[in-house]
Amino acid sequence: MAQSFPYTYYACDCFDSNTTTSTKRASQVVAAAAATEDEEQTFDPQNPRSNYALYPLEHLLYCEDCQQIRCPRCVLEETLNWYCPSCLFEVPSSVVKSDGNRCTRNCFNCPICISPLVVNLLENADADQGTPDRHILICPYCHWSTLETGVEFEKHTGVYAQLARIANGGKHIPTSKERDKERERRKELEARQRDSKNPLSPSSETAAVETEAREPPSRDDLFSNLAAFYKSQLEAQTPANPFSPGEMNFSSPSAYSRIMNLYSTNTAKKQKRVKPTPMREAASELEGLVIYDPASDSAAIERIKRDGWNSTLSPTQKLAQTNPHLQFADELRPIPTLLCTKRSKRCRSCRHILSKPESKITSTRYKIKLLALNHIPRLSIRALPPTNPPIPSIPGGSTASQPQPFNYNTLRSGIPTHFLLHLSNPLFDPIRVTLATSSTTPGKVQSRVTILCPQFDVGANTDVWDDALSSSPAPMARRSTINAETGQIEAGKIWDKGRNWTSVAIEVVPGFLADLKNVSGEEDGLDEDDDLLEIPIFVRLEFEADVHAEERGLSDSRGSKAERESREQAFWTVVGAGRIAGR
Amino acid sequence: MSRPAARKVAPKGEYIETVRNLHLDQHPKPQDSNISKTLPFLTTFSLLLVTSPIVQPPFLIPFQDSGNKVSRRSAITGTANITLGGRTVIMADVQLRGDLHPTRSAPSQSGKDVTPTSISIGRCTVISTGSVVKPPSRISRGVVHYYPMKIGDNVFVGPNSTIQAISISSHVHIGANVVVGPFAIIKENVKILPRAVVPANMVIASGSVVGGQPARVVGEVGEGWGVSGGGGLGVGAGWGEDKWVEGGDLRELVRSIR
Numbered sequence: 001m002a003q004s005f006p007y008t009y010y011a012c013d014c015f016d017s018n019t020t021t022s023t024k025r026a027s028q029v030v031a032a033a034a035a036t037e038d039e040e041q042t043f044d045p046q047n048p049r050s051n052y053a054l055y056p057l058e059h060l061l062y063c064e065d066c067q068q069i070r071c072p073r074c075v076l077e078e079t080l081n082w083y084c085p086s087c088l089f090e091v092p093s094s095v096v097k098s099d100g101n102r103c104t105r106n107c108f109n110c111p112i113c114i115s116p117l118v119v120n121l122l123e124n125a126d127a128d129q130g131t132p133d134r135h136i137l138i139c140p141y142c143h144w145s146t147l148e149t150g151v152e153f154e155k156h157t158g159v160y161a162q163l164a165r166i167a168n169g170g171k172h173i174p175t176s177k178e179r180d181k182e183r184e185r186r187k188e189l190e191a192r193q194r195d196s197k198n199p200l201s202p203s204s205e206t207a208a209v210e211t212e213a214r215e216p217p218s219r220d221d222l223f224s225n226l227a228a229f230y231k232s233q234l235e236a237q238t239p240a241n242p243f244s245p246g247e248m249n250f251s252s253p254s255a256y257s258r259i260m261n262l263y264s265t266n267t268a269k270k271q272k273r274v275k276p277t278p279m280r281e282a283a284s285e286l287e288g289l290v291i292y293d294p295a296s297d298s299a300a301i302e303r304i305k306r307d308g309w310n311s312t313l314s315p316t317q318k319l320a321q322t323n324p325h326l327q328f329a330d331e332l333r334p335i336p337t338l339l340c341t342k343r344s345k346r347c348r349s350c351r352h353i354l355s356k357p358e359s360k361i362t363s364t365r366y367k368i369k370l371l372a373l374n375h376i377p378r379l380s381i382r383a384l385p386p387t388n389p390p391i392p393s394i395p396g397g398s399t400a401s402q403p404q405p406f407n408y409n410t411l412r413s414g415i416p417t418h419f420l421l422h423l424s425n426p427l428f429d430p431i432r433v434t435l436a437t438s439s440t441t442p443g444k445v446q447s448r449v450t451i452l453c454p455q456f457d458v459g460a461n462t463d464v465w466d467d468a469l470s471s472s473p474a475p476m477a478r479r480s481t482i483n484a485e486t487g488q489i490e491a492g493k494i495w496d497k498g499r500n501w502t503s504v505a506i507e508v509v510p511g512f513l514a515d516l517k518n519v520s521g522e523e524d525g526l527d528e529d530d531d532l533l534e535i536p537i538f539v540r541l542e543f544e545a546d547v548h549a550e551e552r553g554l555s556d557s558r559g560s561k562a563e564r565e566s567r568e569q570a571f572w573t574v575v576g577a578g579r580i581a582g583r
Numbered sequence: 584m585s586r587p588a589a590r591k592v593a594p595k596g597e598y599i600e601t602v603r604n605l606h607l608d609q610h611p612k613p614q615d616s617n618i619s620k621t622l623p624f625l626t627t628f629s630l631l632l633v634t635s636p637i638v639q640p641p642f643l644i645p646f647q648d649s650g651n652k653v654s655r656r657s658a659i660t661g662t663a664n665i666t667l668g669g670r671t672v673i674m675a676d677v678q679l680r681g682d683l684h685p686t687r688s689a690p691s692q693s694g695k696d697v698t699p700t701s702i703s704i705g706r707c708t709v710i711s712t713g714s715v716v717k718p719p720s721r722i723s724r725g726v727v728h729y730y731p732m733k734i735g736d737n738v739f740v741g742p743n744s745t746i747q748a749i750s751i752s753s754h755v756h757i758g759a760n761v762v763v764g765p766f767a768i769i770k771e772n773v774k775i776l777p778r779a780v781v782p783a784n785m786v787i788a789s790g791s792v793v794g795g796q797p798a799r800v801v802g803e804v805g806e807g808w809g810v811s812g813g814g815g816l817g818v819g820a821g822w823g824e825d826k827w828v829e830g831g832d833l834r835e836l837v838r839s840i841r
């Protein structure tokens with residue numbers, strides 16, 4: 001994890017607890033509940049699955065109806081609109097459907113390094129003599145440009161449309177209409193050749209010669225051929241389709257089932273209803289069939305021999321291309337920028353909206369935003385300063401005059417280290433908190449952990465001014481201190497508290513990395529991040545709240561009676577306290 | 584550090600508190616001839632002191648609380664071309680290149696020469712140690728033209744970063760050792776991870792997390808970006824780090840820097 005220490009992640013138990021399976025049969029729910037009871041054990045942050053359950057607090061939402069944390073896994077997203085992250089123009093959903101999820105203006109990313117490309121004007125020495133301006137796309141980061149693939153533009157706007165017409169090397173890319181025409185022409189030609197010659201005479205040879213002379217069909221050619229072939233097949237099956245005249249209708253259920261029929265064995269399902277006659281598969285190049293040609297492979301090998309690996313592409317570069325089957329750098333095309341979305345989020349179990357941004361692209365405001373951090377206490381960990389609380393240091397802001405900041409990256413094995421757990425309460429009611437953790441951390445490196453005061457109260461998040469106005473300050477009882485002689489911290493007492501926060505001490509004895517070598521008998525039994533000191537802490541809250549606390553804002557008039565109910569909330573957190581230094 | 588022998592009584596500590604603007608907007612300037620040049624350290628220093636409450640010129644608002652904190656060890660050039668919005672911190676070894684200002688003079692209404700602004704920084708923004716803030720430039724017909732840079736409110740620029748953006752909106756958190764290339768546009772609520780290199784001309788849409796070399800969008804900031812838990816002030820009082828969150832209101836952070 002790239003996060004700097006210390007950090008806190010919150011676990012959403014939506015996967016394990018099956019809270020979202022309200023539609024499941026009761027027996028299943030019971031079985032699932034029994035299963036979770038069995039698995040009631042320490043949350044293991046090093047379990048690979050934990051990666052999908054842990055989130056920083058600011059990424060979590062809260063469903064007030066379910067009274068539960070909602071993470072990206074247990075919300076439903078609904079796209080409000082699409083926009084280009086580069087030119088910040090909104091793209092209507094109809095355009096997204098027809099043109100795909102790419103910006104169709106001037107936004108492109110570098111096919112080499114992914115940085116955004118800029119349109120540059122080439123120096124035009126003969127501008128006076130009427131030579132038209134030439135523009136190129138160039139990468140400001142790695143200096144790749146479309147000059148390398150022989151593509152230039154006449155105008156600096158509408159680059160997407162211009163690029164769609166220019167192949168690498170400056171050749172013209174036929175439009176779909178031109179493709180259709182060309183296909184018809186060649187079909188007719190073939191048909192004529194077949195008719196005119198005796199079928200037994202070696203006419204196929206001349207045809208072969210003719211195809212040899214032309215370039216192998218591009219991916220787009222093959223796609224349009226195949227699409228046209230399927231279209232003709234569909235039309236042959238359903239001669240009159242009043243709803244989609246001329247439009248190919250792959251998405252209709254009947255067409256889909258017919259296409260799928262090609263691939264399913266006939267004996268698999270004997271249905272009573274009349275099966276649609278299976279369609280013929282493409283049988284020639286003009287129908288979109290491409291036959292593997294070993295010559296292309298040997299040509300590629302020859303080329304790698306000649307130009308070296310540098311002319312080939314990395315998997316990332318290939319996958320970023322619209323055509324992922326490219327092999328060489330001169331085939332690269334600028335990548336049209338992928339669109340982004342604004343999305344609203346709903347609770348997966350009760351379907352209430354949890355977050356809804358304003359739909360305007362330029363707006364960063366939300367119409368609805370139910371954040372977990374307004375309902376769940378913020379837990380943070382920090383090394384206990386050896387002396388008085390230091391001047392709050394900010395990253396990198398430390399100067400020579402400030403004390404040496406605690407180095408979280410070199411925790412020493414076997415040396416008891418004290419940290420402070422700080423819990424601040426966002427709720428308007430005081431809470432009683434119980435913290436729990438296992439005595440040793442899960443994972444290969446076992447560190448001993450003791451929370452010195454696992455149960456404590458945290459004050460309500462009243463207005464700052466309430467606090468100031470109430471004359472009697474909270475009695476500062478039960479403060480813990482460090483025993484000057486032994487260096488021990490008194491157990492059972494809180495460390496410090498304020499209006500809506502309390503801190504308690506936690507003692508950690510980091511485990512030994514070296515021990516592992518002996519135990520496992522291998523050279524090095526440690527994986528990456530095994531030296532992380534991540535402490536799973538179970539947090540349980542109890543508090544009394546108004547029954548309709550969440551509606552307080554809306555219906556304040558009838559809320560005077562203030563019915564109270566006791567509530568409980570529990571969740572796992574993982575605090576990253578640092579990294580254990582190797583010996 | 585041995586301080587230059589200032590002509591005026593300097594307040595104690597690393598930071599000099601200034602009033603709202605470094606740029607003495609719309610007012611006659613005392614040292615007009617020096618200002619647009621690259622000022623040596625001492626001159627900068629004394630210029631800053633002019634704004635200290637002791638020698639308060641009558642046209643400056645003696646509003647100490649909204650003062651900016653400018654380190655004595657920062658290297659600010661072209662002070663007249665820089666505006667600071669208030670409660671903004673410029674740390675030690677920061678270079679603010681106000682001397683690189685637009686040369687194309689805009690016609691002013693009053694007929695007087697208007698000092699061109701080269702760097703304008705909003706409120707509660709923190710520029711950390713060792714960072715360089717330099718307006719972007721373009722060469723046209725062999726002449727270098729600088730373009731004014733705008734940085735919004737509550738922007739945190741991590742240590743040893745180089746910023747050449749044309750605009751950075753509010754609530755942006757830039758990590759340590761980041762390079763933001765010329766003419767980059769960073770919209771609101773963006774987080775730039777440490778060591779990222781934002782290529783020239785890149786537009787970073789609001790709500791993005793970017794990282795890498797070159798920087799690319801690697802995620803989105805959560806809905807809770809910049810929201811300090813517990814609603815407003817006072818959370819974690821007495822605990823420096825907790826009083827501010829990335830992308831949030833940096834007022835508390837600014838207050839804690841001294």
Ligand SMILES: [Zn+2]
Nearest residue numbers: 012014071074
């Ligand atoms: Zn979840």
Ligand SMILES: [Zn+2]
Nearest residue numbers: 084087103107
């Ligand atoms: Zn775009």
Ligand SMILES: [Zn+2]
Nearest residue numbers: 110113139142
């Ligand atoms: Zn590039």
Ligand SMILES: [Zn+2]
Nearest residue numbers: 063066347350
């Ligand atoms: Zn719900």
